[in-house]
Amino acid sequence: MNDDASNTRDDPLVRIDGLRVAFGETTVLDGINATIEPGTFVGLVGPNGAGKTTLLRTLNGTQAPEAGTVDVAGERIPALDSKAASRLVATVPQDTAVAFEFDVRQVVEMGRNPHRSRFSGWSDADEAAVERALDRTDTEQFVDRSVSTLSGGERQRVVLARALAQETPLLLLDEPTASLDINHQVRTLELVRDLVRQGKTAVAAIHDLNLAAHYCDELLLLAGGEIRAQGSPESILTETALQEAFDANAVVSQHPVTGSVYVTALPDETAERAQGQETSRSRPERVHVVGGGGTAARHLYVLDAAGYDVSVGALNEGDTDTEAARSLALDVETVEPFAGVDPESCAAVERRIDAADCVVVADVEIGTGNLPNLRAATAADEVVLVEDRPFEERNYVGPAATEVYESLRERARVVESSDVLSAVTDAVDGSSVTDADNAAGGSLSRRPAQPGPEEPDS
Amino acid sequence: MGVLAAVVVVSAGVGPVSIAPATVAKILASADPSPLTYDAARTSRVIVLDVRLPRIVLAALVGFALATAGVVMQGFFRNPMADPSIVGVSSGAAVGAVATIVLPIAFPLGLELQGAAFTSAVITAFGVYLIATRDGHTPTATLLLAGVAVQTFLGAIISLLLLHSGQSLRRVVYWLMGHLGGTTWTEVRVIAVVVPPLFVLLLAYARDLNVLLLGEEDARTLGIEVERTKRLLLAASSIVTAAAVAVTGVIGFVGLIVPHAMRLVVGPDHRVLLPASALAGASFLVATDTLARSGPTEIPVGIVTAALGAPFFLYLLRSQEVTQL
CATH class of the missing domain: 3.40.50.300 (P-loop containing nucleotide triphosphate hydrolases)
Structure with missing residues (x-):
């Protein structure tokens, strides 16, 4: 033997x-x-x-x-x-x-x-x-x-x-x-x-x-x-x-954390949009994501896969989310490792938020360094707020941050991580219904919130 | 083993002439007939050795056989409700026996009724197997259903024969109920030749039977030749059952409840379960037969086993999580 x-x-x-x-x-x-x-x-x-x-x-x-x-x-x-x-x-x-x-x-x-x-x-x-x-x-x-x-x-x-x-x-x-x-x-x-x-x-x-x-x-x-x-x-x-x-619409990319090949199956509707947008839209909708410490990587990659024009920031160089954004070739605003968001970056973030159809705030921990990001988000038209943990648990600033967060929360769509894509779709559709030129987006049926793409490990 | 010995000794003492267990033990221990015994002892001796012992030994062998076949069938079908007659062995034997009693057929042999019962039992089991087999595969579910259908069909034949049985009706009914009366050493010898060797064979396959319990697909990946093993187990347990049923008629429940009860006691490992059940089956049938013949009139032992076995079975069902099997 x-x-x-x-x-x-x-x-x-x-x-x-x-x-x-x-x-x-x-x-x-x-x-x-x-x-x-x-x-x-x-x-x-x-x-x-x-x-x-x-x-x-x-x-x-x-x-x-x-x-x-x-x-x-x-x-x-x-x-x-x-x-x-x-x-x-x-x-x-x-x-x-x-x-x-x-x-x-x-x-x-x-x-x-x-x-x-x-x-x-x-x-x-x-x-x-x-x-x-x-x-x-x-x-x-x-x-x-x-x-x-x-x-x-x-x-x-x-x-x-x-x-x-x-x-x-x-x-x-x-x-x-x-x-x-x-x-x-x-x-x-x-x-x-x-x-x-x-x-x-x-x-x-x-x-x-x-x-x-x-x-x-x-x-x-x-x-x-x-x-x-x-x-x-x-x-x-x-x-x-x-x-x-x-016979599935899937997007293949590199997993932002493990580095392995990563497959996401997209719901047909999103996939149709992803494929059809170049011809039927004047431009893809813009989404800006506020994140950090890996809280945004998944959203970046789902939103990018769904065809949105995604920007993210401000993030520290070397952050997991920065890596993810780079690997997806997204527009990312960065500051030095461990540094706070300086006025210059803050202005850059504000410009992007101004241009965005929707801002996604990830379930990120807020300190004095990245508080400007949160503050900038309050200027957005549509906000999707991801809340997996209560804000108190990730607030390292104090009442000042709570105040900003609450003002954001009042008019945001508050969702869990898994529902980000559908919330963004809804938010963007909602804003484009008022925009008569954007008929293609407006004609899409509004789905009730449904689970996003397949979970990585389900 | 000890239980069986005790039951045998007590049983041999019970009857119209009651003999103390100590005396029985002495008689059994000195099997060689010694010339210096006095009358009373000689009478006891004849009663024990020539009248009661053949019947007791037969009861033990039949109980042993039925419980053995029951264990194998339950494991084989992976179904705790399976019993030795599941593939039609008992019905087959009944048809043979009833036909011999009712129809004017004379066999040249001495044990024509038993011979006919045995032959028709084995033919029935083989027939059911052939019906359920396709392309060399015998799905157990098909086998089970074929067995049930054939049993129903044979039941109809038995009923028809009963209608035409006339004067022999009583004898037929008596046989169908299962009995151990009028046993001689001849019947004991016949079954003693058949049952123990097959038991040894089945015991040699105890490990295979364990692995088969994991499911046929798994068993195949663990080195079991599934179809061949199934054929062998089916054949051996059918012959064992046929031998028992041919001699005593249909004695129900022994093959169903004894393996069940023993599985609760010793667990599902067939290397232990098989011998334990066989001995328990032997003890159980000797005990119930003793009960059957100790009343004012003797009743067929099949009635006693069913009357005692069913409530005991229900008790087990309620007190243990047998459903988990």
């Missing part, structure tokens, strides 16, 4: 050649060719029904191909019996619910089944593998608990431990983050990434493109039963590719 592994070190671990899978009349996968190098974390992305699960099932041998070959570590998977196949490939299924009240240790020990003959006892190697798996997944704390009493995230770690106990070179995960909260999504994927760094090879079907982009070394875009592209996340997640594969 170890010899095999060293012999195949330089060869791809997985080689799929001319694979075709059909259920009766329906062809699910056709003409699939792919290779996966050892020690990579491959994300399988694509729309629902693209065949992601089927491809995983072909890799672990539960689905027999109609044509073509699937080799793992030089072995032809469909030709292997179930035991031999499950010594090469371990699978974490999407549904981790376990019927009957097995305790955690019993479930993890089942991962040793492929290594045991019918009458062989429990060996030291089995015990060691189980201990390692429990330790690796941080599940030893509940070894004696019944699996049915665990939360979804804990249960998934147990099933992952079971897969690790199989000690296979290849690990498959089917939608490992689908039913987990954001904390467990990140935890699971980080664990898998660590395992890959330690020598495992993992293939995971992942719905969330941004998680996939952030954690995977390579993505495999599957659509309509075929592989559209394979390569680094940056090379796969392009707006054209997503439009073709998902």
